[in-house]
Amino acid sequence: MGSGYQVTEFAHKFIEEQVKHGDICIDATAGNGNDTEFLCRLVGTTGRVYAFDIQKEALEHTASRLRENGLEERATLLLCGHEYLKETIEKERKKQEKQGGKEEISCVVFNFGYLPGGDHTLGTKAKTSVCAIEQGLKLLKKGGMMSLCIYSGGDTGFEERDTILEYVRTLDSRKYLVICSSWYNRENHPPIPVQIYKL
Template structure:
């Protein structure tokens, strides 16, 4: 296992996503999480991926084609995911908050859409469904989204969801935070 946020998230996904699952990659980016979800859910599963950047959608589709995988890749905000799926049907939802690796550093997620997207995702989760968030911060996007998301997560109903936030205490330079949510 890689001892970083991506490694933790992927290990978590590998343990929770079963063949036939319905998964959502709320921030497709370069398509790595989308591809992993496709592999884990298998041919009988369904994977839906979102990104607001045409470059990210193109990169995700290219990676899926190269790997022989299929997903619905949508050019739209993660905050609109509830328009594409029914409540209580998603087995897994993944977010990478921040910016597109290698993309324009001035384009990044913000609390304005990320918090409504998290809330939409919570309504979409099936019983025993899981959500993973990789919260990238610092640099161009600063700390506003991180602080708002962490504050919001503290307000989530603890009888309906379990929220675990992890922090790298001995890593320099604002390492991304892995956050895991389970629906009861």
């Protein structure tokens, strides 16, 4: 493990243990497609990944990445804010039910902040992010997991970080297990990985 060990690598270790072939997953912040690609590999040919982003540029990057790796058939890309996550997934669920499929969500992944290399004024916001987490938790099946990578400082400030951490602290411990980790000896406000398991 090198000194450049990234928060996403850490998160992927937990996601890898959770997601199996045939699972349905959500990447609530597609960005450049790193998590979408990772999830598509895990769900296999019988699973599905729904990837959300409000920026067309982000979804174009994601689509290109999936095409290059032969994974485009496993994903549905949605140009949509994640605050509409539940209603959007429920529409997709109805489509699948008509085809005899069942849309139980095994894993929801968030990377909060802004698109790497993109416009820093278009980052995620505290209010809509908490709304999206809340909706994602409702969609998760029992035994399912949510992964949060929370970036703060710089252009994004600390409001979103503090709001998200306060919200997950209040989740009912009889229904959810919340694990919050930290890069304890790194300076300059390192990202915070959080895993939430639905009991």
